[in-house]
Each structure stands twice: as structure tokens, then as C-alpha cells.
Amino acid sequence: MRSLAAHLATACILLSGLVVGAPAAQAQAAGVCQEGPTLLEKRRALIARLNDLGKGKKQVHPNVACKAFGELVSNGTATIKWLETNGDWCQAPGGLRDGMKADHERALKIRGQACDAAKKLADMERKAKQQQQSGGPGTGGLLGGDGLTGPARLPQGAL
Numbered sequence: 001m002r003s004l005a006a007h008l009a010t011a012c013i014l015l016s017g018l019v020v021g022a023p024a025a026q027a028q029a030a031g032v033c034q035e036g037p038t039l040l041e042k043r044r045a046l047i048a049r050l051n052d053l054g055k056g057k058k059q060v061h062p063n064v065a066c067k068a069f070g071e072l073v074s075n076g077t078a079t080i081k082w083l084e085t086n087g088d089w090c091q092a093p094g095g096l097r098d099g100m101k102a103d104h105e106r107a108l109k110i111r112g113q114a115c116d117a118a119k120k121l122a123d124m125e126r127k128a129k130q131q132q133q134s135g136g137p138g139t140g141g142l143l144g145g146d147g148l149t150g151p152a153r154l155p156q157g158a159l
Helices: 004-020 024-053 062-086 094-134
Strands: none
Touching: 024 062, 062 094
């Protein structure tokens, strides 16, 4: 089974060749067929950017992941629509459409997870900021507030 990247490369080559060799009578159709390789090339760049984000053992911030996968999902939606509308006319490989749909479903799932994590993080940060401003837990004292009789003191001298 060929990978999505292989399908993307094959499709770009095939679709580029169709555009270059299109006769004058098909000039308008060639314009439509040029959109396919453009969408696929943009997708390839988005995937490369996502791969760069995940390199190494560094943690990717949920907001960055949410935005990046949002762009990938948007591109996938446009590419699938183009394939369904123009894929046969522009002679896009049949496996490309199926591979794109499967890849798009994975991207939708990951985007949902990343955006949920970003939302939860924002909620936690907002709550922590509110607690800090209102003098809630974590702002001092033995029991999280001012304590029962003020701040706890450590005994002095030898223990």
C-alpha cells in the first residue's frame, strides 16, 4: 500500500503534466486542474511544518497544535471537495481520494484533541488567575489562605 505522500507526489506530477499538455479547447478546464497540485503542494508544506513541530522531545503548546491542525483540516476539506468535483476530469489517481479521506479523518480527530487541550489549558490558566486575584488557594498561609492565625512560622534553633 502506498503512503499518502507517494500519492501526493504522483498526483502533483500527473496533474502538472495534464495542465502543461492541455489543448486550447481545454484551457478553462486546465485552470481548474491547476488547483489540485496547488492544494496538494500546500498540504505537503503543512505536513512538513507539523513534522517539524513534533521533532525532538520538546512539548508542542496546544494552541500551536490546534491552529496547525486547523489549517491542515481546512486544506483537507478543500482538497477533498476539489477531488470529488474535478478529480475524474483532471484524471487524479483514484487512490488519492481514498487516502485523502482517511488522512482527513485522522487530522480531524487530532485537531479535536489539540483544541480540547488548548481550551482546558486556557480554562485552568483563567481559574488560576482568578484565584490569585481573589486571594484563593495558593496565595500564602498554612491552609492556602491566610491560615488560622497568620502565616506559619518554622521553629528556630536545633531541631
